[in-house]
Amino acid sequence: MTAGTQPAGLVADHLRCERGGRLLFADLCFAVAPGDALLLTGPNGSGKTSLMRVLAGLLPARAGRIFWQGRDTIEEPAPWRRALSWLGHDNAIKPQLSVAENLAFWSRLSLPGHSVSEALEEVGIGHLADLPASMLSAGQRRRLALGRLALTRGGCWLMDEPTVTLDTASLTRLAAMIARHRADGGIAVIASHDVLDLPGAQALDLGALDQGILEPATS
Secondary structure, X not given: OOHXXXXXXXXXXXXXXXXXXXXXXXXXXXXXXXXXXXXXXXOOOOOHHHXXXXXXXXXXXXXEEEEEOOEEOOOOHHHHHHHEEEEXXXXXXXXXXXXXXXXXXXXXXXXXXXXXXXXXXXXXXXXXXXXEHHHOOHHHHHHHHHHHHHOOOOOEEEEEOOOOOOOXXXXXXHHHXXXXXXXXXXXXXXXXXXXXXXXXXXXXXXXXXXXXXXXXXOO
């Protein structure tokens, strides 16, 4: 493949990942178009987090390439870095800062989009804007971390187990947030053990024998 033949969006071209001498996946290929979502499933140890870290550039692939909007992310990393929003297991919150101050910091690093107040309202913690982050519950901290994604318009969200510690109402908000992001032309790649309402999303089971085969996700 060459960059000129790649469709718009996020493309993985024959990715291979090894951790601790163990092969997690090889020849993994998928394409996620603007407005689409990809749900990664599979048992613990199947490579979901490793794949997310490879996509984010936090872990090198042993083989293969990643393209963003037709550009190789190694040869031309800047467009991918600008478009990428990462949510890992850690919330990456400064406890001594207020809720609003945490998001204000991240807003300076995000694609232009929504204001801090709009993002806080979208994740349902606007009323906590002036509270020190150290006083938040586990679920509220996760929602603050999700607020970093809510700041952006477009681009690609990489979300590793975003539902951890969220209650039912927050799961509904998360599904609505992802739907809004997709409607704006954004892409979401989500690793989760929970069932999410993602109409029309692709599903990639890393625990399956025939890895790299995409099937319709069930909601």
